[in-house]
Amino acid sequence: MTTPSEPDHGAGPDTSLGAIMRERRQLINLAYRLLGSLAEAEDAVQETYARWYAMSRQEQEAIESPAAWLTRVAGRICLNLLGSARVRRENYVGAWIPEPLPEPSEWIGGRPGGTTADPADRVTLDESVNMAFLVVLEAMTPAERVAFVLHDVFQYTFAEVSEVVGRTPAACRQLASSARRRIRESRPSAAPTAQQAGLVRDFAQAWEAKDIDALIGLLDPGVVATGDGGGLASATPQPIEGAAQVARFFAHQAAIPDVTLLERTVNGQPGLVAQQHGVTVSVMAFETAGGRITRIWAVRNPDKLRPWTAG
Template sequence: MTDAATRSVGDVDAHRRVLVAAAYRMLGTVAEAEDAAQEAYVRWLRLSDAEREAIANPGGWLMRVTGRICLDVLGSARVRHETYVGEWLPEPVPASSETGDPADAVIGAESVSTALLLVLETLTPAERVAFVLHEVFAVPFAEIAEVLGRSAAACRQLAASARRHVGRRRGATVPRTRHDQVVAAFAAASATGSLEALVRVLAPDVVLVSDGGGVVSAARRPVRGADHVARFLLGLARKQPTAVYEPAVTGDGLGFAIRVDGVIAAAVAFATDGERVTDVWMMRNPHKLRAWV
């Protein structure tokens, strides 16, 4: 390997955390994010020494290439989600992951919530890339234009449209302390095993989504309504009497890691309205639980 190529490895490694973090926000899973960052790395190494030396800002180049890769992946993502077994959820990552991976600190930042990732899923691929690159990583519109193959003005409009859409869909923000109090009340009610107690801490129109990926058992469709969600959760607890529920910090606030015989079985995140739980997101797909091991 030439000296220039050796330096290029250092350049990529120095930016890897940010590349994976950006790709995770665009794609919704850590594995795909890491693949996108790795592909950007491969394309960097394929450049000649002269081409690499001519790039004044390797980090900006790598971010643009990662954005283009994610754009391509997002173009086929909707088709893949349509063939996914059961409900699809973005991969949850603990906000304080300690797996030792250098990307964890960025990927697991508290700003990355299941609620936000689900809203981003409703954007077009171009809107999502423009929103993430500009709103989260402050990439100039002139550079985003290179990623999307559009004018800077068009990219500015895409980002603005995405920002409005995200604002409408996310709704009012519940203070983290209040969210955690509601989830703690939910946990206390669940521990009683009482249907009535659990129903009281759930919003009437609460929705539970469980992602098993066709690998493990999970609800194939969303469970809707306080009574149905409460019965589902209590039934699950009865089926797993040895399960241990560990409090965990997620991007959405207080959540839980569920372990059976010491093995991670699920990660659960919540949304609340400040009074009751409005959404329960239960990840059971083992391929999306590696950060919780």
């Protein structure tokens, strides 16, 4: 297995600390797309490095491509985590939404203890991490998700994918094809960023004005709003469906005192951040189609707001 970040070493594999740690960002990017959680991605990458450094120097130098080894091990760890995550998320209080990420320039926070996040850990934002895409990935089987992300997003061959998934290249091809079909069936054509930004801005203004009619006009009749509070009493445990119901819900939320709405990029797409007394309490991502908002995802779980909140 090869990786885009792997250098060409004519004298043999480079197993120096610098060369191994240069793969960290690639691994974080892969693990986040596979798991939908930055915290779990960090844990998976940490475990990958723990396995590398548990080997002797002789064992490390016998590996032809350390970058490929790291990617293969990280992929397998994520595959195993996805299996157990399905059980954990079935017992999660309310809906589980992937962890939202800000623009790299807006990345505030840190790991537990208030330490600042390493720039090398920041996820590259592109089409493969927007919230709508990640939500579709959540509906896939672990094997489908891993095969699709490795092949379609990171451009690995099916022979290489088979080393991670533990199935034949032909079976991995079928897994990726099934995943591709799920995405085509579940996602509308993406709206231009400028159009989506305008809809989100208008939504924020109507929300702050508690203008239910204006909100209904911006929402698709079949709109679904989903909240992830991680068990917070203030979070809605079930999705809200229908333009009128969603509009009334947000108009009611506008009555909460000292809340400020900020336009921010969420997973590479126009979104909103709600702050109360200067502290981020909710991050919202949107899906739009046909000039209206079709999906709203609001994350209120504090554990998922680390990159948005100062330590």
